[in-house]
Amino acid sequence: MDIETLRAWSWHKQGLDGSLARNSAAEVLDRAGWARSVGGANPYLTLFARAGIRGAQADADVAALRIHELPTARGCTYVLGADDFAWALSLGQGAAEAQAKILHKLGVTREEIASLEEQILAVLREDAGPLDPKQLKDQLGDAVRSLGEEGKKKGAATTLPAALGLLQAGGRIRRVPVNGRLDQQRYAYTAWNLAPSDLTPEQARARLMERHLGWTGGATLKQTQWFTAFTVAQTKAVLADAGAVEAHGLWMLPEDAAALEGFRAPAEEQIQLLAGSDSLVLLRRNSQELFAGKDQDRKILSTTLALQADLPDHPILDRGRIIGLWQYDPEAERIAHWLFDAPTPAVTARIEEVEDFIREDLGDFRSFSLDSPSSRAKRIAALNGANN
Numbered sequence: 090m091d092i093e094t095l096r097a098w099s100w101h102k103q104g105l106d107g108s109l110a111r112n113s114a115a116e117v118l119d120r121a122g123w124a125r126s127v128g129g130a131n132p133y134l135t136l137f138a139r140a141g142i143r144g145a146q147a148d149a150d151v152a153a154l155r156i157h158e159l160p161t162a163r164g165c166t167y168v169l170g171a172d173d174f175a176w177a178l179s180l181g182q183g184a185a186e187a188q189a190k191i192l193h194k195l196g197v198t199r200e201e202i203a204s205l206e207e208q209i210l211a212v213l214r215e216d217a218g219p220l221d222p223k224q225l226k227d228q229l230g231d232a233v234r235s236l237g238e239e240g241k242k243k244g245a246a247t248t249l250p251a252a253l254g255l256l257q258a259g260g261r262i263r264r265v266p267v268n269g270r271l272d273q274q275r276y277a278y279t280a281w282n283l284a285p286s287d288l289t290p291e292q293a294r295a296r297l298m299e300r301h302l303g304w305t306g307g308a309t310l311k312q313t314q315w316f317t318a319f320t321v322a323q324t325k326a327v328l329a330d331a332g333a334v335e336a337h338g339l340w341m342l343p344e345d346a347a348a349l350e351g352f353r354a355p356a357e358e359q360i361q362l363l364a365g366s367d368s369l370v371l372l373r374r375n376s377q378e379l380f381a382g383k384d385q386d387r388k389i390l391s392t393t394l395a396l397q398a399d400l401p402d403h404p405i406l407d408r409g410r411i412i413g414l415w416q417y418d419p420e421a422e423r424i425a426h427w428l429f430d431a432p433t434p435a436v437t438a439r440i441e442e443v444e445d446f447i448r449e450d451l452g453d454f455r456s457f458s459l460d461s462p463s464s465r466a467k468r469i470a471a472l473n474g475a476n477n
Contacts, residue, residue, distance in 0.1 A: 090337050090349070092378065093354055093408075093410070094352065094353070094354050095337065095378075096354075096378070096379060096408065096409030096410055097352075097354035097355065097408045097409050098306050098307075098349055098352055098354075098409075099305060099306045099307075099369065099409055100359070100369070100406075100408050100409035101306070101352070102121075102303070102304065102305065102306035102345070103121045103122070103139070103304070103306075103368060103369045104117065104120055104121045104139045104140075105121075105138060105139060105359065105361050105363075105369065105406075105409075106355065106359055106408075107359070109121065109139040109140050110139075110140055110141065111140070112139070112140045113140075113142075113150075113155070114136050114140070114142055114146070114147055114150045114155065114156050114170070115150070115155050115156055115170030115171060115172070116140075116170070117135070117136055117139050117140050117142070118135075118156060118168065118169050118170045118173075119170050119172065119173070120304075121135070121139055121304060121368055122300070122301075122304035122305075122368035122372055123161070123167035123168060123169040123173075123177070123368070124136075124167060124168040124169075124367075124368065125165070125166075125167055125366045125368075125371055126158050126166050126167060126168050126271055127166065127274075127366070127457040127458060128272065128273055128274035128455070128457055128458025128459075129272055129364065129366065129455045129456045129457045129458070129460065130271075130272040130364065130447075130451055130453075130454045130455055130456075131364035131366045131367060131456075132147065132158075132168040132271045132272075133147055133271065133272065133450070133451060134362070134363060134364050134367070134443070134446075134454070135168075135363075135364070135367060135368065137443075137446055137450075138361050138362070138363060138367075143446070143450055144446075144450030144451055145450065147271070148269050148270060148271075151168075151266075151269065151271065152269060154171060155170070155171055156168055156169065156170055156171070157169065157171070157174065157263065158264070158266075158271060159174060159177060159178055159181070159257075159263075160178070160181040160184065160185070160254075160257065160258065161177040161178060161180045161181045162177075162180050162181070162297060162316060162317055162318065163181075163184070163316075163317070163318040164181050164183070164184025164185070164187075165181075168271060174260070174283060175260060175283055175284060175285060175286035175287075176286040176288045176293050176296060178257075178258060178259075178260055178283070178286070179285075179286045179288065179290070179293050180293055180294075180297060181258050182258045182259070184254075184258075185251075185254040185255045185257070185258035186255075186258075188245070188250070188251040188254050188255075189202055189251050189254075189255060191243050191244070191245050191251070192236070192245055192248060192251050194243075195236050195239060195240055195243065195245065197234070197236070197248055197251075201234070201248065202248060202251060202252050202255065204232070205229070205232055205233065205248055205249070205252040206252045206255060206256050206261075208229055208232050209225060209229065209252055209253065209256060209262070209278075210256070210261060210262070210280060212225060212228050212229060213225075213262060213278060213279060213280040214280050216228075218277075218279070219265050219267075219277035219278055219279040220277055220278060220279075221267065221275070221276065221277040221278075222249060222250075222253070222278075224277075225249065225253075225278065226247070226249055229249070233247050233248055233249045234247060234248045235247050236248065253278060257278075259285075260281055260282075260283030260284070260285060261280070261281060261282070261283075262278050262279065262280055262281050263278070263279060263281040263283075264276045264277070264278055265277055265278070265279055272451065272455055273458065274458035291326075291327075291330075294317070294319060294323060294326075294327050295327045295330040295331060297317055297327075298313065298317065298319075298324075298327040298328060298330075298331050298333075299331045299342065301313055301316055301317065301372065302331065302333060302340060302341060302342050302345070303342055303345070304368060304372055305372050305373055306341070306345055306349070307336070307337070307339030307340060307341035307345060307346075307349075308339055308340060308372070308373050309338065309339060309340065309373075310324060310328075310340065312372075312373040312374065312375065313328075313340065315373075315374060316372055316373075328340055334346050336349070337349070354408060355408055358407050358408070358433060358435040358436075359407060359408050360405070360406070360407050360435050360436050360438075360439040361405075361406050361439065362403065362404075362405050362406075362415055362424070362439060362440065362443040363403060363404055363406065364403050364454075364456065365399065365400040365401075365402065365403045365404065365456060366399075366456070366457075367404075369406075369409070370399075370400065370404065374398050374399065376394075376395070376397065376398070376399070376400050376404075376411070377395045377396070377397075379404070379406070379409060379410060379411045380394065380395045380410070380411050381410055384411070384429050387429065389401065389402070389414065389427065389468075389471050389472070389475055390467070390468070390471050394411075394414075400414070401414075401468065402414035402415060402416055402468055402472065403415050403416065403454075403456075405426060405428065405436070405440070407436075412428060412429055412430065412436070413426055413427050413428035413429055413436075414426065414427050414472060415427075415440070415472065416454075416465055416468050416469050416472055417444075417447050417453060417454035417465075418462075418465075418469050419452065419453045419462050420462060422444075422448050423444055424440055424443065424444045424447070425469040425472045425473050426440060426472055426476075427471075427472045427473075427475035427476055428476070
């Protein structure tokens, strides 16, 4: 099967062809995949690109707990729908336990951490609203222990973060953005009482594999392992549990393998501007396959784009093929972009639509928490210069 059809197939499975246009935020995340957050604006563009959901609606869905940002696969944070909260959290418990093991090596017993957890819960239940880490530390006093220089070297200055991580992984507290926005990394904590998942660890792994294959439309063994962090033995076991089949060099769900045989790439343009961490790119980290043959040697700032596991800028795509790159310039309130070929009316129109969305709903488009207009300036200049 030709690469253009496989690109368009993944595009379709991601709902970037308009098939998710009338879906809610939770439905989009269920169908297309959890949105990677890291303090950036990707979750907002994920929802806007697929269903036209505006920023205010996304924030309202977060406030109402219809969607939420939680640590899950590989211990990484994603925005996901309410139906997935409990079992997705269970996948991130290993990362929380790993932090506790670091504290154990620093002389902190599990009993001490458990005691701190209970004191945190008591403070949060008594207080009227969410508390940030400093406020918690002030109220907890000597219950939070400093771990000195050795702890700092291991990324554990005090015992508080590990206790918070364990509580969050267990669904007993949740982390909320202080201003209600997903594109920042200032958080407070509030008590929660999420019912635990009724899935066994094996069942949770099998469900994640089924989701991953469904979200991507098919992935290689290596790609599934990158996203899930499963061992080879675990991966093979859950692929078998899911009834996955091998087709066109990919592991696929049987129903997708059958549907792909009759699938045809759309004839008309379907233009989208996505974040570099969008699920289309991130779930398989296969950006090289999204460049046409003639664009495989494209460079910007001496970087060959097709050789990068992660794109240095955000992609502009047509039916799954990368046709250019973009960054938002907040000073000029415009999208700086580099198109590999002359723009069509559809490309120009979509750039203007996304530009308006960012300007009106977000104000800026950060890739991650430390991204800033100044750190982006060199890339913006390079994109502008590449068109000359």
